[in-house]
Amino acid sequence: MEKKDNALKALRITRVFRCIGPAIIIAASIIGPGTVTTASSTGAEYGYALLWCSVISAILAYILNEPGLRWTLKTRTTMLEGIRGMNPVLAKVTFVALFVGALAYQTGNYLGAAMAINLLIPALSIQGALVILAVFSVIIAFVGKYKVLENVNTGLVALMMFAFLITMVASRPSISGIAQGLVPHIPDGGKLLVLGLIGTTVCPDIPFAMSSLAKKKWVGGVKDLKAAHNDLKFNMVATGVITCAVTICAATNLFPRGITVSSAADMAQALTPVLGTYAFVLFALGLWAAGFSSAVYMTSCIPPMMQEAFGFEDNPKSLSSRICILIIAAFPIIVTFAMGGTVPTVIIVAAQVLNTFILPLSVVLIAILANRRKILGECASSFRQNVAMAVVAIVVILLTYTSIPTIIGLF
Template identity: 25%
Template sequence: MTDRGTDDVGTSEGRQTRRWSIVGPGIVVAATGVGAGDLVATLVAGAEYGYTLLWAVVLGVVVKIALAEATGRWHLATGSTIFAGWRSLGPWTTVYFVVYVAIWGFVYGATAMTSSALPLAAMFGGSIPAWGIPCGLVGLVLVWFGSYPLFEKIMTVLVGVMFVVVVGLAILVLPDVPAMLAGLIPTLPQGSGIYTLGLVGGVGGTVTMAAYGYWVNAKGWRDSSWIKVMRLDNRVAYITTGIFVAAMLVVGAELLYTANIALVESDRGLLDLDAILEQRFGPVIATLFLVGFFATSFSSLLGVWQGVSLMVTDFVRTRREAVAKTPEELQAAGQLSDDAERSTPFRLYLLWLTFPPIVLLFLGRPFALVVAYGALGAFFMPFLAITLLWLLNSSRTPREWRNGWLSTTLLVGAAVLFLVLCVTELMDTFG
């Protein structure tokens, strides 16, 4: 898993001088977390409230920087993985993980393939399965046979395409700068509570945030001397993502809010936007938007195929070791080996993400499965925030790398935010 390209950066000074050239894991985790559904939610918020909720995007960036920094700091400061940390808190922390990754992976696999297929079908014709299945298989091949450095390069290219297309589109629609600046002042229009929570919680916030530490290790960053570089990497990535999401809010505010146009609140809503762009700017701009739509969707697919498979691999490793080790011994057991991407658990979960979900492309999503998917997924982000607070404020973390007042405040805020979102998601799911 080690990125050999950073091995020659042996000294602290060398690491600092080259830090801009080696950022990357943050881009991977941020791009994975922002999918087509997040773009639609942001567009709808812009269509409903104009620029009024722009401040929520900024707040979302701050929350995700705090969460990802805490995850990366745990891996680097302790030399152990997040799963080893969870197990040191007791077996209860991973009780639901097997059920979660089984159901979540099954439904998400179909969702990711569908989302990647939509823009391709719009550009070239054909059915969703005809494009979705190849997208899943390409993701499988790239992760199965590739290495982390290749994976990171592909993700960086996809992020570049996403960023250029969406920010370019925001510039093209001529944003109202005074209204944008006014939108940075926190206000809550009537009925905007759910949209606001969604914007704060949705700027790259998924289960893959917990994978950031694994990608940090895969980059070759293995100890606390890399924490400053990790923090820079994390900030650059989420600020870039924040600009990207803010650009989508601008598009929603300028194209939809001013014209009182409503979108379908699903990935297909981006096809509605494509039609609007073609009418206003012509087929070239509309096609470029579909390219950005594909880059957004496929980067999420690729990131989950790689990152969540690493998490499952570590779950298996720590479960085996937990039988014979105390919590303290388990935490000291270290990180995943360099050949984790070639391990049996990694590849079995890759196959699970790719082949069983193909059935759902033809059959739709069974109601009970969708309910379980929503319920299990709602618990993960509050669980992550709370356990990071616990781990990083305890003796499990070296004193110099424990949470300060700012980190503690932000993680408490994140925990409260995601608990509220969890309750809202459960009410929507079972209601």
Template identity: 30%
Template sequence: MSWRKYIGPGPLVAAAFIGPGTVTVCTLAGVNFGMELLWALGLSVVATIVLQEMAARIGLVTQKGLASVISQSLHKGIVRYFSIALVLMAIVLGNAAYEAGNISGGALGVSLFFPLPTLSIGQLEISLTNLLIGSIAMLLLLSGNFKTITGYLTVLVVLMSLAFLLTAILLKPNFHELADGFIPRINSENILNIVALIGTTVVPYNLFLHSTLVSKKWKEITDIKYIRFDTILAVVIGGLVSMSIVVTAASGKILAVESAADLAMGLETLLGSYAKYFMAFGLFSAGITSAITAPLAGAMVVCGCFGWSTEIQRRPMRISIIVILGLGLIFSSFGIKPIQLISWAQVSNGILLPLLSAYILWLVNKKSVMKGQQNKLFLNLIGIPIWLITLILGGWTVFRIFFDTGG
């Protein structure tokens, strides 16, 4: 059996949740709390594997994306229209807003190698680096097919993983502290960081992306073993990358750090210039891979909700990709900070994650949908507590947004 049968959309899943936001959240967790929160990432990895496997199984059995299955499974009425509207608002607006962060994060990595100038046109300032990152993502999405895109992202994810892991290893972390970091600790000081670490790993749009891509890669029920291997490998690698960033930030003993770019510069004094370039390449890879997967996932959700084709060559997919990526490029290149848009996107995602987890649990136990591939009792016993975690996470996110804005 060819090894290619075992590798599917997993690299895209890993690429999607290891973005500049994840790099920044993990950096700050390491700087502020050392290795104390590694357990939260471990929990996130388990939750992500369980939810992604369920979403992928739905995609395999139905041969449709999650958005299409949810849309078709809900009867017409207020619940159906509310659900579809929430999904579209959270995914499309959220991905457009976060796309600006993906492009800007990738540009930070590039600027540590060779900074490009900023053009001033009247009151507007256009970042050429951001424009370059966004253009590369757009060209890859519009000129390639899923196989080509997966090939590029697989290479980038492997190189990104090596960059972050090697940086962590070079710092020779204390193994006692490393082991101690997997003992759960929750208090008023670290709760926001715990929520951020889980929230940046368990990503709603990844569930839509994964289910659709699985339906394109595998066709037979017997392929489930390949799907599980691909899913577990991708999420574990992504989790190890996140952990290595925390370890790097904790072991670096650098105090004045506000972003991954600051960490990269700080490492230069500890390990020499090559460490800075490892981190810079990792940050660039995280940005460019997420800049590709975010609009791809958003476009799949739009087309899935309306029953349109999710083939990348079709007009609805291309238009959706251009709109989502284009908005992100505008926000980032022109220095526009869509704070309100991101806040509402976080609120929507905070509601969407527990709702989506509940839909997935409902669908994988529905005989008419799963045709004999329903959840076993063991998976439900794991899935229900994970749904409760997403409910708490979502509730806390919504509360924090409204609390911070005075709403």
């Protein structure tokens, strides 16, 4: 009897891992240098107080991405293709906005990964590391195989979980402090970091990329919907766990000492005198995985979205796809070399502006597609799903409204 129970448990675990698919690529893209930096800053400034926000952000990300699975598996088209069916111009405008934002964020992805490499190998300059990263991300994108992309990102997410969780455990955090931090409340001055944590997790391009990836992975249509939901749940949990682990590391080691950080690289260096060299190496490896996984996502997932929005040939090896890949890979290098290794403020501002104003548009378009009952039938959004999406919309509107003064101040 005991052997049978163990066999059933092993079978369930095997099924869970078989369900891992597109969402792990999404999880890898969400946990980039921006997320690691924001989580580090949150823990260093407010201790465990904002842990709840990482949990809420992962839930909101699930709600935002889930309708795309229903649309794609039912219609066998992506959401951008669905928007193009309603209005071709709207689909093109949406992609162009997402593409410009992707260029800005890709710069941050490359720099974050390059800084991590530079921390581990000081003899290699940041510019040199950038070129190496670009070459590898282009090779992966040029291969154009979904399984290669999935396997690469699975490995990178596993590395992030290992690095950040081991560092967290070695920090010996306060269990009572973690428990208190899971109770929602915003400490004085913490509103911007709350918005930052949500903004780095709930991104406008992610649902469209998720839809595109789901079309490649879940070829069985609606019968694969349960597996697709399990995939999304598993990886959104992984996203929340990794973000919480980074926050807990900073809350345990830096907050009591009054040490603040302005980048994830600062966080890695700040851990060295507290936990020793091994923690520094682990955290730097996690930061590299965060930056490189997000960079691979951009070079591999944005070109198919272009083809969907413009109605181009669905071919990863087409000329238009490869030009798009090269632009996404080259832009951060050109900008970084031109600016001597620093990111110009205008690019950061552009990314924030686009993210702030595209996100509400994304939420509206997703809600419209998810409620097209003549097309989706039983897969259309239920009352409960619409209520959940309305909550996301409210959070997004608040995020937009409260971000405007900050954005204006950056100009």
